[in-house]
Amino acid sequence: xxxxxxxxxxxTQFENALADTYAAxxxxxxxxxxxxxxxxxxxxxxDRLRERLAELEKNEPVKSxxxxxxxxxxxxxxxxxxxxxxxxxxxxxxxxxLCQEVLFR
Numbered sequence: 001x002x003x004x005x006x007x008x009x010x011x012t013q014f015e016n017a018l019a020d021t022y023a024a025x026x027x028x029x030x031x032x033x034x035x036x037x038x039x040x041x042x043x044x045x046x047d048r049l050r051e052r053l054a055e056l057e058k059n060e061p062v063k064s065x066x067x068x069x070x071x072x073x074x075x076x077x078x079x080x081x082x083x084x085x086x087x088x089x090x091x092x093x094x095x096x097x098l099c100q101e102v103l104f105r
Contacts, residue, residue, distance in 0.1 A: 033089055040079040041087045044070060068103065075099055 047070040071081045080088045082098035090096065 037079065037087050037089055040074050040077065044074055044081075072103055075103060 047067070051067065075081045075090075078090045080086055080090060080096055080099055082096055082102050084098050085096065
């Protein structure tokens with residue numbers, strides 16, 4: 001009987017440890033999602049600043065194909081580039097008509 005109680009106690013402890021691990025994984029996933037979103041925003045901002053700096057240094061207008069390719073790269077990495085949801089993560093297989101309008105107009 002004590003072996004049975006000990007086994008149930010061990011199983012309960014294991015179950016609690018798994019629940020804690022699952023919660024920790026959820027926190028890491030959320031943190032990663034936020035970091036990836038921030039990274040995409042910072043990449044876009046960095047690209048725009050580089051283009052603006054190049055424009056100021058050369059007194060040439062900013063070339064829009066570079067902006068479009070930067071946006072396409074971010075969109076391909078799984079982030080919205082439209083005004084409505086800018087920087088939010090696209091779900092797997094999700095497409096956004098607003099993003100596509102920004103990219104292909």
